[in-house]
Amino acid sequence: MARNDLTRVLAQAGLEPITPREACTALDDTLAGGHQFLGTGRVNWTAAYRLLPTVQTPRLTALLPALVEDQGLSREEVLAALAGMPAEEALQVIADTVTQLFAKVLTMPPEQLDHRRRLDEYGVDSLMATELLVTLRQQYDIDIPPMEILRSDGTIADLARIVHLRLGLGSAQSAG
Known part of the structure; x- marks a missing residue:
């Protein structure tokens, strides 16, 4: 070559x-x-x-590999970009992505979602929660057991911390 x-x-x-x-x-x-x-x-x-x-x-x-929606980036490229960011900025990017995915599950505008409001307050049932977890698995190639969400605060911000931790980008202290 x-x-x-x-x-x-x-x-x-x-x-x-x-x-x-x-x-x-x-x-x-x-x-x-x-x-x-x-x-x-x-x-x-x-x-x-x-x-x-x-x-x-x-x-x-x-x-x-699937491209990350709307960004035209592969998972690997997204992970590399997140790894190069300060933890708070990476958490915000992940939270924004979770918000977009969750908004699609709920079929509502992402602007109406609050990162600090519990997901169950939006009327999420088990099928919707499963859809969100499957979408997160496709997006980031990670598995988040449903029980982990139930044990957590159950907010978009908390889910972003879990994703951040599962991606190996943060410590348990930064995730909680």
């Missing part, structure tokens, strides 16, 4: 080079695991989604 100056062209398509060590490790894993097919690479999914619309077909979307 470097010899033919393809690195820049491929990076524009969202394909970034991997080191020889990464390639050999992937090859070892493939041979040891008995996989018939395997692709190894470092992909900027935002660029790939823009340049290669076929990756958005139903056949492939279940296999690829």
